[in-house]
Amino acid sequence: MSIIVGHWGDEDCMAKAKDVVVPTITPVQHDYPRLVPNSTRGGCLSPLDPPPPAPGARPVWVQVCAWSRQCALSAAVDAHSCGRGPGAQWAVALLRGGDHLIRRVAGGLGGLARHAVAALLLTNLGGFSRKAPRTPVPPFQPWFDTPTPLPIARLVHAWSTYCLRPVSVTPSPRCDPRTTTKRVAPTLGRCNPSG
Amino acid sequence: MQSKWLRRVTQSRCAQPDVTCRGAYSMGVRQAVWRQRLYDEPDMRIVLAGVPDYLDAVPNARFCLHTEGNGCGARVVDYMAVECLPLILNDRVLFPYQNVLPWEEFSLHLSKSQIPVLASALRNVSEMSQRRMRMALRLYKRGFIWWRPEGLAYEFTLAALGQRVEELGLPRRSGLSQAGEEGAGLMAPFKPAPL
Numbered sequence: 327m328s329i330i331v332g333h334w335g336d337e338d339c340m341a342k343a344k345d346v347v348v349p350t351i352t353p354v355q356h357d358y359p360r361l362v363p364n365s366t367r368g369g370c371l372s373p374l375d376p377p378p379p380a381p382g383a384r385p386v387w388v389q390v391c392a393w394s395r396q397c398a399l400s401a402a403v404d405a406h407s408c409g410r411g412p413g414a415q416w417a418v419a420l421l422r423g424g425d426h427l428i429r430r431v432a433g434g435l436g437g438l439a440r441h442a443v444a445a446l447l448l449t450n451l452g453g454f455s456r457k458a459p460r461t462p463v464p465p466f467q468p469w470f471d472t473p474t475p476l477p478i479a480r481l482v483h484a485w486s487t488y489c490l491r492p493v494s495v496t497p498s499p500r501c502d503p504r505t506t507t508k509r510v511a512p513t514l515g516r517c518n519p520s521g
Numbered sequence: 522m523q524s525k526w527l528r529r530v531t532q533s534r535c536a537q538p539d540v541t542c543r544g545a546y547s548m549g550v551r552q553a554v555w556r557q558r559l560y561d562e563p564d565m566r567i568v569l570a571g572v573p574d575y576l577d578a579v580p581n582a583r584f585c586l587h588t589e590g591n592g593c594g595a596r597v598v599d600y601m602a603v604e605c606l607p608l609i610l611n612d613r614v615l616f617p618y619q620n621v622l623p624w625e626e627f628s629l630h631l632s633k634s635q636i637p638v639l640a641s642a643l644r645n646v647s648e649m650s651q652r653r654m655r656m657a658l659r660l661y662k663r664g665f666i667w668w669r670p671e672g673l674a675y676e677f678t679l680a681a682l683g684q685r686v687e688e689l690g691l692p693r694r695s696g697l698s699q700a701g702e703e704g705a706g707l708m709a710p711f712k713p714a715p716l
Binding site for chain 1: 543576589593595596598599601602603613614615616617618619620664665666667668671672674677678681682685689
């Protein structure tokens, strides 16, 4: 298995069934902040975007959530960095947004892990279904004030409070086909009057 | 200059849409586009070389043509970054993250033999379809950007690699068992687990 830089993504240069093509770094990419300033302002969150930190969440929980997400992605490739995870299907499910795949992944795990992974996947994907969130996001609570008695349960409760949040409940106007009636070009440099 | 070039490509065998020319520049695709005189179409802009207002023209176009040149795929990365729907004209070329991304949702892919119907095919794409494609493009565009923190190319690469690991049934390492591997990350050489 090889990583092929997109410029050489010809079938003659690679094994179609095994290799992975990745994008090149072009001049536009190289000067991205200058050429495409504020490009994600009001834009769409990607399925692999981390959910925004919960209001009032402590920095440590922002880090924990970021680590959980990176860990699950890493587990797709190599389990040694953070233990066995739901694997590649997790990431692919997020990319494709397939509920059936999620249930398959969740179905292969057991007990608490199954519920945690299913909740993580469903809440992450909920942001892209343009429906109301399946479960309301609980208000901020310090972990030591949570009603659950056991320390491990408190941790799980806090993790689910901060990390299992919908990525985006309401799509911004740029992402919603019902409201995007006119092409909205991203701002490109200081000379673009429409920016 | 234009007529001279047109005369040359018209006489070339590779410029015929139904002829496959693997060894020729652009595999004959650009020549075939010229031979088809698409530059005469009122709603198309096809130039001989260089687009001085590239960074204004690309985000304001409905579709942006992507074919091979000397390489296979740098320009499509720009199109994704600045949100222009890729119109891909080629055969036997693989796109970035093709194993995990639904390219048909945000791009049009035609083969060289379809160049004669290119203009009508483009005009038949409804406004609603374009909006839907643009929305899908915005969902995945950050996977084509390496620049941090906006870019998510690294995460998408992990997801694509993970899908291959899963699909090919490759074993994952279960722990840091070897001395000296402390701190080894995802880029460490892959060693299959013993059977």
